[in-house]
Amino acid sequence: MGDAVEREVARAISSCRAMITEYCAWNEKRVHGETFSTMYGDIFEFVNIRMETAESCLLLLENDKVADSLGLSRSLLEHYLLFLLMCRGNKYFQLVDLSGENLSEGQFKVRLREEQKKLDALRAEGKSHCLEVRKYRRAKHRLMYVFEGLKDTVDPDFLIPLHFFQYQQFRPDVMRLKDENYFQYYEDEADIKKVLRDNQNGEAWRYKNYLSYDALLQCLELNNLATPAVMHRIEAHYTFLGKFLHPTNGAARDLHEQNNWHSGESGVGIGQPYTTRAKLLAALYLCYSMASLLQEVTGLTDRAPRKHYADSGTADLWSAIRSVSVDFPYFWFLFNDAPLYDRYLYCIHHASAEDLAEWGGYEGVPLEKVPFNQHIYSHFSDSLNGWSNIRWGSYLPAVRHRGQ
Structure with a gap:
């Protein structure tokens, strides 16, 4: 089994390299239209900078620095969530703070219904472009007015996501640093200090409501880009990868290997090697993160008006992207089955004999019934073993099957 996993690591790394190669070759395959939007350049x-991070992860993996690769993959995941919204997050919101009115929860609900009725009337008269008003879940007594898109001044049909x-x-x-706490050539005047405070408050608002992790989840939900089940997977992966980025004991x-053995000696890392399964897990995180980022940029280019791209030239890059979920279906990331x-x-622990008769085997279980397992590494490691059950038969992992 060890040799099979090592070969799978090599396949995953090769897949990552292939995506980088195709992404770089894409320059010669895109055919520009009559105009060029700087948005696409940005x-x-x-994506270029994310591919640099991905290449750093590859270098770390190839030098057996598995934990550091996983830590950088957390950065890739967070950038991917942001990138989803930069490419497809066409809805944005404005907040109205009612906390100063000291409303009870019941009064706030009445006020919300009143604002919803007002909006419905305005929309019926064609006097408002606001899509809806709802309660803002991340803070008490705030109304969230939802709008669609920021339209290009030249091409009104072209929406640019606010993110x-x-x-x-x-x-x-x-947002974080106050000038008076650091070197200054001269002290700012009072009016300048007020402007700086306003700027600081503005940046804090931007981060809190649009760019923080919690805000990214809120905006993904707002734009129907992630179901509740996908949200749970995001939380699990984000938390797991964060353990290698932030101080987390153990x-x-x-x-x-032999992770309960302590030498008490000084050195670089731990004397025992990383397991090949951990290395494979890190390689698959990288594969799926890269494929997800590239999927968004190719999709965005495919959707571009022809005046920007006469031919998006994405066929070869799409082939490299789609091969990830086909070649490595045993890793459950965010949007794959x-x-x-x-x-x-799931079937062993929760399904019945009647379910077996209906589904014909565990392969046929309705996918929406299957919950995600939060114990990322141990669960992934178990999935690489073969298992047998009297009712549901045998499970043969894809890695072992290829290794035979």
């Missing part, structure tokens, strides 16, 4: 630059601009304009230094140790092992496990 989008490509965003594109929020990302470009965000200044973390302005996170890297758990990925090593539940792997066979998860279906098998």
Whole structure:
């Protein structure tokens, strides 16, 4: 089994390299139209930098730095969530804060219904472009007015997601750092200090409502880009990968052979090697993260008006992207179907003989019934083993099948 997993690691790394190659070759296959939008140039630059991060992950993997590769993959995941909204997040919102009115929960609900009725009347008269008004879930007593798109001044049918601009304009230094705490050539005047405070508050609002992790989830939900089940998977992957980015005791140790053995000696890392299964997991995170990012940029280019791209030239790149879910279906990322092992496990513990008769085997279980397993590494490692059950038969992992 060890040799089979090692070969699978090589296949996953090769798939990542193939996507980078096709992405770089894409330059010669796109045919520009009569006009060029700088938005696309900025989008490509965003992806280019992510591909640099992906290549760093590959270098780490090829040098057996598995935990560090997983930590960088958390960065890729977070950028992917943002990129989803930059490419397809056509809905945005404005907030009205009612917290200063000291409304009870019942009064707030009445006020919300009143605002919804007002909006319905305005929309019926064609006097409002607001799509809806709803309760803002992330803070008490705030109304969220939802709008669609930021229209291009030249091409009104061309919508540009607000996250594109929020990302470009965000200044973390302005949000976090106060000038008076650092070197200044001269002290700012009172009116300048007020402007700086307003700028700081504006950047904090931008981050809190559009760019923070919680805000990204809120906006994905708003734009119907992630179902509740997908949200749960995002949370699980984000939390798991975050253990290798933020201080978490034992996170890297758990990925090593004989991880309960402590030498007490100084050195680089732990003396025991990483398991090949941990390395495969890291490689698959990279595969799926890259494929997800590239899927969004190819889709965006395919949807571009012909005046921007006469031919998007994405066929070869799409082929490399789609091969990931075909070649590695046993890793459950965000939007792919539940792997066979998860279906098998669900059926063993939750399905009946009647279900077996209806579905014809664990492969036929309705996918919406299968929950995600939050224990990422141990569950993934178990999925690489063969299993047998009296009612549901045998499960043979794809990795072992290829290795035979």
